[in-house]
Amino acid sequence: MRDLVQHLMKDLDVLGVIFILGLTCYAMRAGGYVLAGSMRDDGIAARFLRLAPGNLFIAFIVGGCLSGGLAGLVGTMVALVTMAVTAREWAALGAGFGAALAASAIGL
Amino acid sequence: MTAAGFRRGLVAALPFLLSNGAAGLVMGLTYKGLGLAAPQAILFSLLVYSATAQAITLSMWAIPLPVAAMVVACIATNSRYLLMGAHLRQLFGGLAPRKILLSLFLLADASWLMTSSDADRNGPDAGYLLGSSIPMAIGWVGGTALAYAAPLAASGPLKLAAALLPTMFIATLLPSQWKNAASPWPWLTSAVVALLVSRFVDPSWSMLIGGGCGTLVSMMERTDA
Known part of the structure; x- marks a missing residue:
């Protein structure tokens, strides 16, 4: 019984987090439309938002490569180069994954 | 917002059924590997509906769940939607916010890009935004569900894909950035x-x-x- 209650509590926690994250993401999607009237295009907040994505992506990739080991690093680099050359997302993902798989197979 | 624009967007975005489906499948397999039940995973893909936010919150997954850090991560990684939304207000300024709220729920990078491009060719049409968003959402959520319905396990190559593809996916965005x-x-x-x-x-x-x-x-x- 105690296990069942703990299991239910954990499920409720996960559902709660999903709803909070969903609400957050929707607020970001709708927020720009609603607030557009009062936001200056040349303001500091607009400039920060405009400049943030690339920097966040780089930091995310560094974290991912650290946790993914050498195979992850090889795969990510191959995906990045393939995307730069072909501009095709799925070619990049396929090549990157193939490289990571090969690197993993040889023990990297 | 016209029916013609809706149809035009729907047809143009049909290829995303496949590409978003594959990515959603990987996301679903990752959720499966974390021990999430199918309804939770499907709800995650439906409500959050952001590969970036989902990939990043996945990387932060721990017990107890770091809710505050996850919310900040969602705000930070999805901040670009504020600008996309502001741009859409410029396009559809005459449209009452309540008429576009559903479309904004499904707003994605690709649907925004396609809508901006279509507005240059055919004039602004909020129907196009909604139409192009639907195949993308069906692909993403359907792919997540398929991970649970199909006899697939997050082991071997699939486990590697689930672990590495989110990082690789973000890496593919770098050249444009x-x-x-x-x-x-x-x-x-x-x-x-x-x-x-x-x-x-x-x-x-x-x-x-x-x-x-x-x-x-x-x-x-x-x-x-």
Whole structure:
């Protein structure tokens, strides 16, 4: 019984987090439309938002490569180069994954 | 908002059934590997509906769930939607917000890009935004569900795919982001700070602190370029 209650509590926690994250993401999607009237295009907040994505992506990739080991690093680099050359997302993902798989197979 | 625009967007975005389906499948397999039940995973893909936010919150998954860090991560990584939304207001300024709220629920990078491009050719039409959003959403959520319905397991190559594809997916966005960069210094700052935070503080904060520091360096540069 105690296990069942703990299991239910954990499920409720996960559902709660999903709803909070969903609400957050929707607020970001709708927020720009609603607030557009009062936001200056040349303001500091607009400039920060405009400049943030690339920097966040780089930091995310560094974290991912650290946790993914050498195979992850090889795969990510191959995906990045393939995307730069072909501009095709799925070619990049396929090549990157193939490289990571090969690197993993040889023990990297 | 016209029916013709809706149909035009729906047809144009049909290929996303396949590409978003494959990506959703990987996301679903990752959720499966974490022990999430099918309804939870499907709800996650439906309500959050953001590969970036889902990939990043997945990387932060721990018990107890770091809710505050996850919310900040969602805000930070989805901040671009604020600008997309502001741009859509310029396109559809005459449309009452209540008429576009459903479309904004399904707003994605690709649907925004396609809608902007279609507006240049055919004039602004909020129907196009909704129409192009639907195949993308069906692909993404359907792919997540398929991970549970099909006899697939997150082991071997699939486990590797689930672990590495989110990072690779984000990496594919870099070439387009690089076009907007004025110099390499902000990205170098982001990378070095993320590395240090991940190594010496907490890996779950490396993206936010590293990206934030890099953005501050970007702001100190003379132009956004």
